[in-house]
Amino acid sequence: MTRSTTDEAAVPPLPSPKERRRLxxxxxxxxxxxxAAVGVTRATVRSWETGRTNPRGRKRALYAKLIAPEPAVKPPAVKPPAVKPSAVKPPAATPEAAVPDAAVPEPADLPVAPPVPEAPPAAPPADAPPAPDPAPDSDTRSGAEAPDERRVSPAEAFDELYARTAPGLVRQTYLLTGRRALARESVERAFELAWQRWPEVAVDRDPAGWVRAAAYEYAMSPWHRLRRTHRQPDAPPTEPGKRALFDALLDLPPAYRRTLLLYDGVGLDLPETAAETEASTPAAAGRLMTARAAVAERLPELADAAPAEQSALLHDRIGGLARAEHVPVPRSARAVRTGSENKARLWTRAAVAGVALLIAVTGLTLHTAPTHYEPPISPPERVGGVPPRGGPQKLTAQDLKLQKSLSEQLAHGPERLVPRLE
Structure with missing residues (x-):
């Protein structure tokens, strides 16, 4: 095992990216x-806090030590004093019974005696019955083993989270989008994703926040504008006060609207709101103040209120608006779990089919492709401006007769000059 692997194993596991930022x-x-403390850039720290990358080696140990929470100071355990059984002495052995009251000397006249060691604990009587042993099914043992005997299954934990948070989350998402059908679809889609990643969601510090962030991200996607059913928001409330608040929320930019709903509607604090919206704390504070000012222009009772009163008033008004509106009830938790499993199964089969099709096409291409390269033959073209081919021309009849006569006659001269016919 290398040294870096040993160091990473010694460092405790890092919290989730959202928890890193909060710490x-x-x-x-x-x-x-x-x-500066870890020795990296600011962009690297932001990447660690958004979950894109994770620190390694010595930087991981320094980062974990830097953001580690302060240990809680536990009060010292006070050990109760041991109760010692007193020795049973006969009444005649006491000095008060042996000496009359008149003969007892004053404390100043008593002689100073050496300290007497404590008597050992008296043994119980021989005829006393022994203490009965606790029964195996006593209350103490059953209370200690109760958590181990009853373990909640993943499906039961998911159903409990769904029943506790889904109805309220649909109303919150409706205020974020202004569309009832989209709010229900976003919440169900977020819980389907949570069930697919349940081992990760179950150990999260805030499972409800994980699902809420997923639902908000899906609801605020700009691609929903291309869908005919979600192009226009639903009809606003008929009551003037609720309608003014509803219109003021929808007129805010999506990031400002989400910040206002998380802080004044859900009740998160500023660091948690900034972490969920993936913004810095000053940026989240600026968005919150701007959103409050824009809403206060529509609601005159908020303009003269103090910041604390304004937050409480907005919390009540947003909660009342969410409870007053009729939003569709989400499906049952079992239906959401079944739908999530069916979608995961469908996507898995589609991926396997796509890979199989790619392998088949590749094999067919390799089987039908030529084994060597043959350059293509270019088609003929007519070229102008080229002179005619030179060389001997076709012999006429007179030239052929002369050639024949010369070949039949012997040449006069040295033998070496005699031409040969080849």
Missing amino acids: REAKSLSEEEVA
Whole structure:
């Protein structure tokens, strides 16, 4: 095992990216300070807090030590004093019974005696019955083993989370989008995704926040504008006060609207709101103040209120608007789990079919492709401006007769000059 692997094994596991940011802001540390302490850039720290990358080696140990929460100071355990059984002495052995009251000397006249060691604990009487042993099914043992005997299954834990958070989350998403059908679809889609990643969601610090963030991200996707059913928001409330608040929320930009709903509607604090919206804390504070000012222009009772009163008033108004509107009830938890499993199964089969098709096409191409390269023959073309081919021309009849006569006659001269016919 290498040294880096040993170091990573010694470092405790890092919290989730959302928890990393919360711990850093709880210690009042900025991204620049963490980057300078660990020895990386600010962009790297932001990448760690968004979950895109994770630190390794020595930087992982430094980062984990830097954002580790302060250990809670436990009060010292007070051990109760041991109760010692007193020795049973006969009444005649006491000095008060042996000496009359008149003969008892004053404390000043009593002689100083050496300290007497304590008598050992008296043994119980021989005829006393022994203490009965606790029964195996006593209350103490049953209480200690109760958590182990009753374990909640993943489906039961998911159903409990769904029943507790789904109805309220649909109303919150409706205020975020202004569309009832889209709000229900977003919540069900978020819970389907949560069931597919349940091992990760179950150990999260805030499972309801995980599902809420997924539902908000899906609901605020700009691709829904291309769908005919979600192009226009639903009809606003008929009551003037609720309609003014509803219109003021929908007129806000999506990021400002989400920040206002998380802080004043859901009740998150500013660092948690900033972490869920993936913004810095000052940026989240600026969005919140701007959104409050825009809503206060529509609601005159908010303009003269203090910030604390304004937050409480907005919380009540947003909660009342969410409860007053009729939103569709989401499907049952079992139906959502079944739909999630069917979608996962469908996507798995589609991926397997796509890979099989790619393998088949590749094999067919390799089987039918030529084994060597043959350059293509270019088609003929007529070229102008080229002179005629030179060389001997076709012999005429007179030339052929002369050639024949010369070949039949012997030449006069040296033998070496005699031409040969080949």
